[in-house]
Structure formats: structure tokens, C-alpha cells
Amino acid sequence: SQQGEEDPQALSIQEGENATMNCSYKTSINNLQWYRQNSGRGLVHLILIRSNEREKHSGRLRVTLDTSKKSSSLLITASRAADTASYFCATEDFGNEKLTFGTGTRLTIIP
Amino acid sequence: KAGVTQTPRYLIKTRGQQVTLSCSPISGHRSVSWYQQTPGQGLQFLFEYFSETQRNKGNFPGRFSGRQFSNSRSEMNVSTLELGDSALYLCASRLLAGGNEQFFGPGTRLTVL
Numbered sequence: 001s002q003q004g005e006e007d008p009q010a011l012s013i014q015e016g017e018n019a020t021m022n023c024s025y026k027t028s029i030n031n032l033q034w035y036r037q038n039s040g041r042g043l044v045h046l047i048l049i050r051s052n053e054r055e056k057h058s059g060r061l062r063v064t065l066d067t068s069k070k071s072s073s074l075l076i077t078a079s080r081a082a083d084t085a086s087y088f089c090a091t092e093d094f095g096n097e098k099l100t101f102g103t104g105t106r107l108t109i110i111p
Numbered sequence: 112k113a114g115v116t117q118t119p120r121y122l123i124k125t126r127g128q129q130v131t132l133s134c135s136p137i138s139g140h141r142s143v144s145w146y147q148q149t150p151g152q153g154l155q156f157l158f159e160y161f162s163e164t165q166r167n168k169g170n171f172p173g174r175f176s177g178r179q180f181s182n183s184r185s186e187m188n189v190s191t192l193e194l195g196d197s198a199l200y201l202c203a204s205r206l207l208a209g210g211n212e213q214f215f216g217p218g219t220r221l222t223v224l
Binding site: 030031033035040041042043044045048050088092096097098099100101102103104 | 115144146153154156159166167169199201203208209210211212213214215216217218220
């Protein structure tokens, strides 16, 4: 079963624009993580945000977490063609350390 | 530091056969998790091992099993293969059992004919 639902399922934007992806989940979490996957390959970890954090930055990435709404967003600023990939959120529940992945957002950057 | 490695990268089997996939975690990482990824079901958690003990298990039939060795390397086995087992099988390692990021291998693409 999947914990997170991501929105939108697919997103196409022009290079240089910002991309925002959203993730909603259902249970109380210890942390939420974002991963990127290039076509058919392994996942690459982007950011981990803990349940007591509200915002985190890493380079061109900004992640927010709203535990009251059980939602998170990933913002990629000044997008590049190399950002074309699928992006997944994953939640780690309290007392259950397995990661449960969302359905993913397919991001396409148009040069 | 070398990343997570998985062997083999590609595998073709026929229904009814069994398969063993191997994963070598990043040096020093004691936790290894396995995931199945299919277009229809997405990323599904199979199981996680930490220090040779299975800590968590997903909702998969008993045909799916795994183990972890004392050097943290892990194997997963699928017996009596079905067509629906065709998938990308991903292994991930992390330093601790929880609260930290996972590092994924490139995956093993299994095709069942």
C-alpha cells in the first residue's frame, strides 16, 4: 500500500521556471523524504525533513512540511533539463521505520 | 566510498523458476531494504534487514524471502515465479535502522516469461 499521494502526477514546464510538487500522507510520521528517479534507474535521495521541522533547503530545492495538514511540498527553482525525472516522497512512521513511497510526480523540463 | 551495488542488473526467467538477487550495501551501513517497482503498483516495500534480523516486512506472499549476512550483504529470493513478478527490484542501504536517508542501488530488472 502507498502512504503518499503526489500531485500532480505529471508536470511539464519550461527550463528556468519553478516546479512545485505536493505530497499528502495519512499517518503520523517521524520524517518525510524526497527522492528523484531518472528513467528506470535507482532513486537518489534529495532531502529529509523531520516532523518537528517546517522548511528545509538544499541548493535549488526547498521542502516544506505541514504536519497538521499531513502534506509536504517540493519546490525546484530555476529548473534545468537535467531535472527531468520522477520525484517521490516517502514517509517514515513513528515506531515503524520502513519507508512508504508515494505515487510520484513525473517532471519534464522543456528546453 | 562505493555505492550500493546490485547483481545481476538484468535477469530473464520463466514461470515457476526461482531467482536470487544480491545487494551489497555501502560500507558501514547495517540496514538493507528491498523494494519492488512496477508501473501499476509503484514502489512497494518488501522487507528490511538490520544486523542480520528482519525488522519489517511488506505485504508480499511467502514466495518472497530475504536474508542478510554478517557483512551486511543481502539477498532476496523469489520462488515459483509468476508473470506479475516482472519488475525492477531495488535495494537500499542506510547507516541506521531509521531516521536517516536511504541510498539506492541501480536495481535488478527481472522479466518473467
